[in-house]
Amino acid sequence: MTEKLEISAELKERLKAGYDKEWRKELRKSLPVKERMKIPRQKMPEREPEKRNRDFGEVNKGLDVEAAVLEARRCWDCANPGCVSGCPVSIDIPSFIKLIEKRDLVASIRKIKETNSLPAICGRVCPQETQCEIVCNLRKATGVPVAIGNLERFISDFERWEGQVFLPEIPPSTGSRVAVIGAGPAGLTVAGELAKKGHRVTIFEALHIAGGVLVYGIPEFRLPKAILKAEVDYLQKLGVELRMSFVVGKTATLEDLKKDGYDAFFIGTGAGLPNFMRIPGENLVGVYSANEYLTRVNLMRAYEFPFYDTPVVRGKRAAVIGGGNVAMDSVRTAKRLGAELAAIIYRRSRQEMPAREEEVKHAEEEGIEFHLLTTPLRYFGDDKGRVKAMECLRMELGEPDSSGRRKPVPIPGSEFITEVDLVVVAIGQSPNPLMAQTTPELRVGKWGNLEVDWKTMATGIPGVFAGGDIVRGGATVILAMGDGRLAAAEMDRYLKNGQR
Amino acid sequence: MAKVLRRERLVPNIHLLEVHAPEVARKCRPGQFVIVMSDERGERIPLTIADWDAKRGSVTSIFMLVGTSTQKLSLLKAGDDLPVYVGPLGRPSDIQNFGTVVCAGGCFGIAAIYPIARALKKAGNRVLTLIDVKASYLFYWEDKLKKVSDRLFVSARDSRYDSKEYIPYKLDSLLKEEKKVDRVVAIGCTYLMYRCAEATRPAGVKTMVSLNPIMVDGTGMCGACRVSADGKTKFACVDGPDFDGHTIDWPELFARRKSYFDDEVKSLCAFERERFS
Numbered sequence: 001m002t003e004k005l006e007i008s009a010e011l012k013e014r015l016k017a018g019y020d021k022e023w024r025k026e027l028r029k030s031l032p033v034k035e036r037m038k039i040p041r042q043k044m045p046e047r048e049p050e051k052r053n054r055d056f057g058e059v060n061k062g063l064d065v066e067a068a069v070l071e072a073r074r075c076w077d078c079a080n081p082g083c084v085s086g087c088p089v090s091i092d093i094p095s096f097i098k099l100i101e102k103r104d105l106v107a108s109i110r111k112i113k114e115t116n117s118l119p120a121i122c123g124r125v126c127p128q129e130t131q132c133e134i135v136c137n138l139r140k141a142t143g144v145p146v147a148i149g150n151l152e153r154f155i156s157d158f159e160r161w162e163g164q165v166f167l168p169e170i171p172p173s174t175g176s177r178v179a180v181i182g183a184g185p186a187g188l189t190v191a192g193e194l195a196k197k198g199h200r201v202t203i204f205e206a207l208h209i210a211g212g213v214l215v216y217g218i219p220e221f222r223l224p225k226a227i228l229k230a231e232v233d234y235l236q237k238l239g240v241e242l243r244m245s246f247v248v249g250k251t252a253t254l255e256d257l258k259k260d261g262y263d264a265f266f267i268g269t270g271a272g273l274p275n276f277m278r279i280p281g282e283n284l285v286g287v288y289s290a291n292e293y294l295t296r297v298n299l300m301r302a303y304e305f306p307f308y309d310t311p312v313v314r315g316k317r318a319a320v321i322g323g324g325n326v327a328m329d330s331v332r333t334a335k336r337l338g339a340e341l342a343a344i345i346y347r348r349s350r351q352e353m354p355a356r357e358e359e360v361k362h363a364e365e366e367g368i369e370f371h372l373l374t375t376p377l378r379y380f381g382d383d384k385g386r387v388k389a390m391e392c393l394r395m396e397l398g399e400p401d402s403s404g405r406r407k408p409v410p411i412p413g414s415e416f417i418t419e420v421d422l423v424v425v426a427i428g429q430s431p432n433p434l435m436a437q438t439t440p441e442l443r444v445g446k447w448g449n450l451e452v453d454w455k456t457m458a459t460g461i462p463g464v465f466a467g468g469d470i471v472r473g474g475a476t477v478i479l480a481m482g483d484g485r486l487a488a489a490e491m492d493r494y495l496k497n498g499q500r
Numbered sequence: 501m502a503k504v505l506r507r508e509r510l511v512p513n514i515h516l517l518e519v520h521a522p523e524v525a526r527k528c529r530p531g532q533f534v535i536v537m538s539d540e541r542g543e544r545i546p547l548t549i550a551d552w553d554a555k556r557g558s559v560t561s562i563f564m565l566v567g568t569s570t571q572k573l574s575l576l577k578a579g580d581d582l583p584v585y586v587g588p589l590g591r592p593s594d595i596q597n598f599g600t601v602v603c604a605g606g607c608f609g610i611a612a613i614y615p616i617a618r619a620l621k622k623a624g625n626r627v628l629t630l631i632d633v634k635a636s637y638l639f640y641w642e643d644k645l646k647k648v649s650d651r652l653f654v655s656a657r658d659s660r661y662d663s664k665e666y667i668p669y670k671l672d673s674l675l676k677e678e679k680k681v682d683r684v685v686a687i688g689c690t691y692l693m694y695r696c697a698e699a700t701r702p703a704g705v706k707t708m709v710s711l712n713p714i715m716v717d718g719t720g721m722c723g724a725c726r727v728s729a730d731g732k733t734k735f736a737c738v739d740g741p742d743f744d745g746h747t748i749d750w751p752e753l754f755a756r757r758k759s760y761f762d763d764e765v766k767s768l769c770a771f772e773r774e775r776f777s
Contacts, residue, residue: 093706136702206586206719207717208537208544208583208584216717216721240628244584245584245586246523246586247586247587247589247719250527250587250588250589250719251523251524251586251587251588252523252527272717272719272720273720273721274721274722274723276723276733278733282733283726283728283752283756284755285755285756285758285759286759288723289722289723291721291722291723292716292722292723292724295716295721295722296716300543300716301541303768306763306766306767306769306771307770308541309540309541309542309543309568309572309767309771310543310544310716311571311763311767313759313766324553361699384755384758385751385752385754385755385756385758386755387532399775412586428751432719432720433720433738434719434720434738
């Protein structure tokens, strides 16, 4: 579960200013809490499992205006809201929800964008159930929180459909230049925040489309690329410059960029190093890392092969190793690419599975099989070196381990062999080592992660900050964005103190 | 976006691509490669850097026409834009004064070996260059290679050059002729590199090969290019592309390079249908 975050004095003040507004008082009075509690949580409309598991169209359809207003009414507008303590980017949640209830949708999206430049993404991929919604006071009372995530998604979609994207006023240029390395969730957040403060920001991205894991990792059916593109366009409208196909550490080093006149740096190069299990047969054709499998399908559009040139193995019997969101994305992708059997192989039980409940539910509805308490031992290939079968071992749960989860223990003699023609290894990613290798002054932790001061996200090098998966290992999009927001505030301070 | 400065056919099936990429030209060193995508629907493929000009800001690669991606590259004209041209990637080749070095190259490797031979020569080595071509008319860059080699030996099946035997055999006899060969570098198709590594294995002469597995991102993110060296899995894009040829699991590399053989044919058919209809 998420840690409860401290509410800063700045946020407290913002919350109070909103809470005390006349219209908020009236709105609170307009409907008693008892009545509000009678409204059921509005269900997210979804496409039918049997249809959606054959294409890459988005699964969730989004709330309509009436459902959104009704959902907003469920919120009590508490004097001491719990939700805000669960949001890594400090959105004034009660204000944006009450603005929906008031049907002032334009003001609502502006409220969110005060502290979050990428709400259409957060509304789709944040694990709200373990962040803002878990600390919602309505949940404490009834067990069913306000659907904050669905509302965030609704309001950002509304803005995009309206076609009138609001641009905040940008202060005059400070003259400082900032280099953001990596156009993933952390980097995009830093870029947006610092551009809004009047700094000149350039993002350097190794791939040819901005978004990092949002573009190569998360599939179209969960986060349509058009939405990501709209969010990136927004950053460009804020004045952010994008340099694509530029690998910092290779095309130019951090030192080169310093010489080119950049004053501050943010490293958000992500967890781009796939982990493997190091078991026999893992290099057979048809065994992929989740990174490669998803990159081929999402970034390179292998699902439209041969219209797009990049191919991917289309297995009939697909096994995905792992129990996280990346595993769910991979297995649901395999199903969509024609797998008759698409199965999750996970060594612990359903309870320990790190994937979001919603993803697991969607996967189950789409006909994904779950083989829990099972682990692969080896893969077997045919005469062409292609995977044709795997040997697995059954497990049972033993004593809790250092993570507090019950440790899976092998059951002797439970080995079995099953036919597979596609395997995706989704057991996690490690931080990408490229930056650390070419910037020896950076401090590196034992998992290859960059070490930072967690209060400021500063690395040991003055003016160089880092955040997201490069410091956390494989975490979530919203934690990366939280890091980005914190780092941006510190970088702004650093630049304004004239330490350049 | 990178602008194409020149694209020309050197010999049948082998083309030269010179691209305006000043940052890559400023940084690159022998043995490194770029990842190229011909158009928005294209595939990301690695091309070894064969030459560069930092002043002009240009980078040159040589490629052989094989599938859709290289077909598309072969149709480029000066002034065209490449949506992806990223690099220089991979670790540079190990350049030191080893003593006597044999540089063996075939097909695109005739060009890929050139900057390495040049650097080895500059580092004070005696450079013996062995070139393998199926027929004499497929040989290119003779002048360039002559300049950086103490001896240039060319083998063509039609025997218009020095010999017609497959170059690994020549490598084998050369090891016996020469008093001392300190190192061998081989670049070309996987089979040529494999055979060169096997030829030097009995004498134990260290043989570096520049591996060319399938890649996607080229920065270590996806693991498509994994190869087994000394029983350990390595990523050719960040740990290589140069490896000690005696440590490589060659059958695995052959299989992995053929991962998409059927799809490649399908893709090429689709491309030709689109182009000629």
